[in-house]
Amino acid sequence: MLQSRSARILSYLILLLLAAMMIIPLWTVVSTAFSSKFASLQPGIHLWPSPFSLEGFDTLFRRLDFVRPFANTLYVTVVGTTVHVILSALGGYVLIQKDLPGRSIIAGIILLTLTIPTQVILVPLFVVFKQFHLLNTLLSLIVSEMVSAFSILLMKTYFEQVPRSMIESARIDGAGHFKLLKDFYLPLALPGVLTVAAFQIVHKYNLFIEPLLFINDPQKVTLQIALQSVILGENSTSTNDFIAPNVTMAAILLALVPLLVFYPFMQKYLIRGLTVGGVKE
Amino acid sequence: MIDRIRRHWMLYVLIAPILAYFGAFLFYPMGQGIFLSFQKAGLLGPVGFVGWDNYAKVFATPMVWQAIWNTLIIAVGITLVGTLLPILPAIALLQITPDWLKRGLQTAIYTPYLLSWVIIVGVWLNTLSPVGLVNSVLLATGIIEQPISFFADPAWARPMVIGLTVWKDIGFHALIYLAALLSLSPDILEAASIDGANDFKKIRDIILPHLMPMIRVVFLLTLLGSLRTFDSAFLMLNGRTADQIRTLAIFTYERGILKFDLGVASAAGVVLLAVSLLISAVARVFIRNEDAEA
Numbered sequence: 001m002l003q004s005r006s007a008r009i010l011s012y013l014i015l016l017l018l019a020a021m022m023i024i025p026l027w028t029v030v031s032t033a034f035s036s037k038f039a040s041l042q043p044g045i046h047l048w049p050s051p052f053s054l055e056g057f058d059t060l061f062r063r064l065d066f067v068r069p070f071a072n073t074l075y076v077t078v079v080g081t082t083v084h085v086i087l088s089a090l091g092g093y094v095l096i097q098k099d100l101p102g103r104s105i106i107a108g109i110i111l112l113t114l115t116i117p118t119q120v121i122l123v124p125l126f127v128v129f130k131q132f133h134l135l136n137t138l139l140s141l142i143v144s145e146m147v148s149a150f151s152i153l154l155m156k157t158y159f160e161q162v163p164r165s166m167i168e169s170a171r172i173d174g175a176g177h178f179k180l181l182k183d184f185y186l187p188l189a190l191p192g193v194l195t196v197a198a199f200q201i202v203h204k205y206n207l208f209i210e211p212l213l214f215i216n217d218p219q220k221v222t223l224q225i226a227l228q229s230v231i232l233g234e235n236s237t238s239t240n241d242f243i244a245p246n247v248t249m250a251a252i253l254l255a256l257v258p259l260l261v262f263y264p265f266m267q268k269y270l271i272r273g274l275t276v277g278g279v280k281e
Numbered sequence: 282m283i284d285r286i287r288r289h290w291m292l293y294v295l296i297a298p299i300l301a302y303f304g305a306f307l308f309y310p311m312g313q314g315i316f317l318s319f320q321k322a323g324l325l326g327p328v329g330f331v332g333w334d335n336y337a338k339v340f341a342t343p344m345v346w347q348a349i350w351n352t353l354i355i356a357v358g359i360t361l362v363g364t365l366l367p368i369l370p371a372i373a374l375l376q377i378t379p380d381w382l383k384r385g386l387q388t389a390i391y392t393p394y395l396l397s398w399v400i401i402v403g404v405w406l407n408t409l410s411p412v413g414l415v416n417s418v419l420l421a422t423g424i425i426e427q428p429i430s431f432f433a434d435p436a437w438a439r440p441m442v443i444g445l446t447v448w449k450d451i452g453f454h455a456l457i458y459l460a461a462l463l464s465l466s467p468d469i470l471e472a473a474s475i476d477g478a479n480d481f482k483k484i485r486d487i488i489l490p491h492l493m494p495m496i497r498v499v500f501l502l503t504l505l506g507s508l509r510t511f512d513s514a515f516l517m518l519n520g521r522t523a524d525q526i527r528t529l530a531i532f533t534y535e536r537g538i539l540k541f542d543l544g545v546a547s548a549a550g551v552v553l554l555a556v557s558l559l560i561s562a563v564a565r566v567f568i569r570n571e572d573a574e575a
Contacts, residue, residue: 002376002470002480011373018370019389021448025408026392032407043412045421087299094296101286106296109303116307119509119530120554123537123546124314128306143306147299177291206397208512213538224399228516231403245407252403259395267388270395271456 029256033057033249040246056246057254060230066251068219069226072138076222077204080142084200085193087147092155093181110149118144118209126213140214141207141222151196158192159185191269198266205259227255314554317547327543335548345549347524348532349556351439352508355528358443359507364500367451371458372488387459391452398512401445406432438522442514446507454499461495462488497568504564508557529553 002008027047032040033056034049040056060066094100095107118125125144126135134140162185170184186193211222230251233243286293318335320327339345370390377383393401408414411428419425431437465488473483511530518526527535530553537546 002372002483004480007480008376011376014369014373015377015386015390018451019386022389022392022452024414025404028408028414029404041412043417045414045417087302090295091299094292097289097292099285100289100292101282106300109300113303113307115558116311116554117505117509119511120550120557121307121310121314122511122530122534123543123550124310124317125306126538127317127543128310128313132305146302146306152299177295202395206395206399208397208399213534224397227397227403228399231399231406232516245410248403249407252400255400256396263392263395267391271387271391 026256029249029252032245033253035246037244037246040244040249053246056244056250059243059247060250060254063247064226064230064251065218066226066254069221069223070254072220073205073207073223076138076141076207077201080146080204081197081200083142083146084148084151085197088151088155088196089181089186089193091147091152092159093177093185095152095156096159110152113149122209122213129214135214136217136220137214138220141204141210144207144210144214145203151200154196155189155192158189158195162188194266195269198269201262201266202259202270223255227251314547314550317543318551320544322542322544331544335544336552338545339548339552342545344527345529345532345552348527348529348549349552351514351524351526352510352528352530352553352556355439355442355510355514355526356504356507358439359446359510360500360504362443363447363450363454363503363507364496366447367454367499368458368489368492368496370451370455371462371492372484374455374459375462387452387456389452391456393449393451394453396449398449398516401449402513402516405445432517433519433521435522435525438517438525442510442517442526445517446510446513450503454503457499458492458495461492465491501561501564501568505557505561508560509553529556 002011031046031049034052034054035046036051036053036055037059039046039050039053091110095103095110097103100106129135129140129143134143166188167180167184170180175183206224207222208224208228211225215221215225230243231248317327319330319332321329321331321334374383374387377386396404409416409429409431411430415431416425416428420428429437431441469487470483473487478486509530510528511534514526514528515531515534518531529549533546533550533553536542536549540546
């Protein structure tokens with residue numbers, strides 16, 4: 001688009017520099033994770049593990065319970081995302097019914113929720129979750145953001161693109177709401193459904209404030225909280241118990257694996273979703 | 282009308298759980314927050330109406346003013362840098378021709394947006410540690426003589442929160458801008474070159490004006506998000522940096538959950554909500570006026 005040579009060279013420079021700022025720190029995680037405890041404590045530039053060692057992973061699994069937090073997060077992510085997608089689809093479906101009396105009031109209420117972010121109501125949320133007896137349950141993490149205005153509006157945008165004529169003829173054939181949703185809207189707006197699901201998977205997997213607030217029971221700890229205590233070394237009480245960087249980086253690497261496995265499949269939808277979401281405002 | 286309502290009863294049944302959810306887990310907590318902010322907090326719950334006492338306490342606490350100040354500085358930093366800097370990679374991405382390279386770079390700069398704050402802080406604690414990669418390079422090239430302790434130096438605390446937030450979001454914002462740029466017809470740029478416009482002029486007179494509506498959207502979203510900064514600063518908070526990066530959201534957590542002073546914490550939460558609504562309203566009016574003038 002731009003023509004001068006310098007503009008092209010500058011473009012490459014900017015992007016390579018940025019990409020390096022993303023890739024190099026993540027690569028040092030890998031190289032540190034596969035280093036021995038001693039090597040990981042040495043100052044200097046280590047872009048390759050020397051000597052190669054699985055000591056970090058060994059210590060991680062021997063000393064810290066990392067499997068249970070993984071299982072808890074998996075449970076919350078799968079169940080939470082499923083419920084979120086279903087409810088958002090219902091919300092989007094109701095909002096596209098043009099002749100529904102009170103539709104604008106419903107839409108107004110949903111939009112209003114955008115002005116109340118979690119971080120502003122941390123303390124009352126704790127009180128309310130306590131009233132509902134949700135503290136120290138994994139259910140609390142499924143309930144928080146069980147549905148969101150953002151996802152409902154995204155579903156609505158995608159549902160609106162489903163051809164009216166197709167829906168009309170299905171309705172004349174006697175299709176009810178559930179049949180319309182299941183056989184027409186959801187399959188035809190599949191990219192929208194997958195976008196909402198992809199964002200929600202990332203959101204639930206990364207959940208931090210909510211488990212910090214609601215969960216105390218060591219049996220119910222989620223991945224990010226377990227990771228936090230490894231990284232910030234809350235478990236190291238004595239110098240003997242010192243957690244070396246190779247252990248922390250092994251923990252981070254393991255936590256990255258599920259994301260990196262899903263990323264190639266989700267990337268298309270994550271990028272598409274953000275452009276739809278960006279235009280929405 | 283009644284007939285239409287009756288015909289659509291099933292739709293109301295479908296939307297009811299969603300509205301009930303928002304009621305129970307957003308509006309009700311919001312109301313609780315306002316209610317608690319006027320109550321004296323007891324060990325087992327609120328014990329009585331105290332009027333504006335909690336608010337008086339909030340504004341009489343120096344730590345609150347410090348937290349408001351921290352929140353504002355961090356928000357301004359994140360909003361300015363986080364809105365403007367991604368324009369560069371967005372324009373740059375347009376120039377990259379082999380498609381696989383473009384997609385690869387796009388993926389690389391977008392990846393941090395998916396990472397949790399725990400992982401981000403963990404990764405950079407490693408890279409920026411006194412014996413880590415960055416300090417080793419800076420020492421080896423003689424730029425510094427003593428390693429910089431990025432995470433323990435009060436002077437670095439706010440730049441670190443701002444910098445890592447920008448790092449996390451830059452790919453996300455760049456792709457929003459890129460999507461907007463793709464709707465710019467190449468013919469316009471071509472016509473400009475025929476008229477003798479150089480690259481600088483093309484960026485200033487065609488590309489930036491075309492991006493302006495999207496820049497405003499990103500500006501507002503970033504501003505609102507940054508006023509609620511919690512995770513990032515919370516994870517970077519330690520004894521030495523607390524006074525620089527304790528945001529208002531972190532203050533409410535420390536006061537309400539750790540010290541269980543529900544009244545004062547709720548009042549601080551209401552103040553945070555009021556401040557963010559006020560700032561976003563001002564920003565909206567300001568941006569709308571600019572629109573009207575344009």
